[in-house]
Amino acid sequence: xxxxxxxxxxxxxxxxxxxxxxxxxxxxxxxxxxxxxxxxxxxxxxxxxxxxxxxxxxxxxxxxxxxxxxxxxxxxxxxxxxxxxxx
Numbered sequence: 001x002x003x004x005x006x007x008x009x010x011x012x013x014x015x016x017x018x019x020x021x022x023x024x025x026x027x028x029x030x031x032x033x034x035x036x037x038x039x040x041x042x043x044x045x046x047x048x049x050x051x052x053x054x055x056x057x058x059x060x061x062x063x064x065x066x067x068x069x070x071x072x073x074x075x076x077x078x079x080x081x082x083x084x085x086x087x
Contacts, residue, residue, distance in 0.1 A: 004049040006062035
């Protein structure tokens with residue numbers, strides 16, 4: 001199964017005209033595409049699915065969701081299954 005996972009944006013940049021970001025998922029960092037949400041900024045939280053930020057989410061909701069992933073022991077597995085647009 002591949003779920004959407006929330007994370008905090010720690011870096012934003014343009015790569016060949018495409019907005020990209022480094023996002024922190026509870027200590028796990030991944031490269032994601034911001035094409036759907038180019039207005040996102042460092043510090044914002046986003047829901048990420050298959051390597052793309054698909055919606056902005058507030059910090060409390062993001063942290064609660066990450067807590068549930070930790071409790072279930074599925075965070076790393078979901079991130080590995082979600083793909084990486086930088087690869």
